[in-house]
Amino acid sequence: MVARYERIADELRDEILTGVHPVGAQLPSEAELAERHRAARGTVRQAVAVLVAEGLVGSRQGARRIVLGNARSQSFAELHSFAQWARANGYRFEGQVIRQHRRPPSAAEAARLGPQEVLDVLRLRSLEGEPVLLERTAYAHWIAPAVEALPPECESVTEALYDSAGLVFAYGEHLIDAVSAGAQDARLLGVRRGSPLLRQRRATTTYEGRPVECSDDRYRAGSVAFSIRNSLGANSLVRRAGDLHFGA
Amino acid sequence: MVARYERIADELRDEILTGVHPVGAQLPSEAELAERHRAARGTVRQAVAVLVAEGLVGSRQGARRIVLGNARSQSFAELHSFAQWARANGYRFEGQVIRQHRRPPSAAEAARLGPQEVLDVLRLRSLEGEPVLLERTAYAHWIAPAVEALPPECESVTEALYDSAGLVFAYGEHLIDAVSAGAQDARLLGVRRGSPLLRQRRATTTYEGRPVECSDDRYRAGSVAFSIRNSLGANSLVRRAGDLHFGA
């Protein structure tokens, strides 16, 4: 059962994406949309709130809402899972475990995942036949057995863990910066040592807030970019000081 | 006049940040919060929705809400304006225009800003005395005079343009990736040619959706990172294919 406001949001998003409401144009008023869909104004407001949160629509008191963009914004899953993102965009991709072993957690990992041993996995992923992403992931102790049971060439770890252990990645925190390729990075990604990599460090938890993994993912420069739309009202991406001068 | 739900949100956020509700703990139920603040349930829902959007709180049907994090998330302005971000975080910073001239727009710029001449500004910014950020910004024709009127060592362009022209940057689209430093980048930022830079390309518009600027900002590696919190429900940061194989 899909909620009413979601169906209205889907329909509106579709109209934006197909150009019925081009970029810069005004959206119908809430009253108009409410009548068209035979819904209460509150329901319509929830629907457009979805589009505002996606950055497709701009909204301010007193003025009609306007269309800001017409690019589909992807889901949490696609941000979180390389495989789901690549599949949703129709890319050819592979994955391969290079190394996998248990070890004591680092200080930073212990703070997030707890003091028990973590499962350290080094995974190389390729897009359109070329190596693109190197993942260094530390899995929490309690999920380690399920990860070890996966085949080394497993396409989507996220989906496999859901199927085998019922695990759902629900919340994530991501830190994005640029680093230069180390010796191992360079060898596995097929770039020169010192060449730029886009790094995404992330920590994810289950619905209950239980920590699942910490990861250091490094993308070959030029292979992927992260995109965000924001507005004065609300945004969640923030700039943070790195550790150049500030020792964090 | 601050909205009721915002005051409730502020109070709740404060309780989370000060540890009254530690990470992993349950938040009071909506009914409880409603009674405590003598507000309707809907108003309380609006308040917690703010915190959910900030990534501080996780929410799912049937279960009590839980605290996910306790780091303050910054505002749109701080993401958009280097000066406002640096000031809010108590850093020492400077800015200096290196070069400034009018020129015809590139194809990409013309698509966003229109066919008229743009004002191209090259600006170097430093943090704690070290050069950290190189901004290459193209301002739309209509705002160019106001930008040219600014002093070359202007600290905050965003604020100066608000004061002088009443300009408000309201919506932005950002694309984040890693590139290697070119000759000019290297010289001005004081790094070796080819060393990694974190690049943020952005396009911003006014409230009315009128394009203001396109910019290519390059941060020295290690100086800043971008941070995002997201959840299965909603997120706006997405991964995008770069132009390595896909010619975008």
Added chain:
DNA sequence: TAAGGGAACTTGTACAAACAAGCGAGCCCT
């Protein structure tokens, strides 16, 4: 002609009520 003052429209905030849906704990039965 230009400035000023509304009036109509549109979005934002707040309240109240009802039902749906999911979670968790405790209870009962085997």
Added chain:
DNA sequence: AGGGCTCGCTTGTTTGTACAAGTTCCCTTA
């Protein structure tokens, strides 16, 4: 002891109403 079930609690969805606040545009007035 363990498994299954029910019941109460909690969050999600929807409707309706009322007023506040900001925008837009037209019309009046100087």
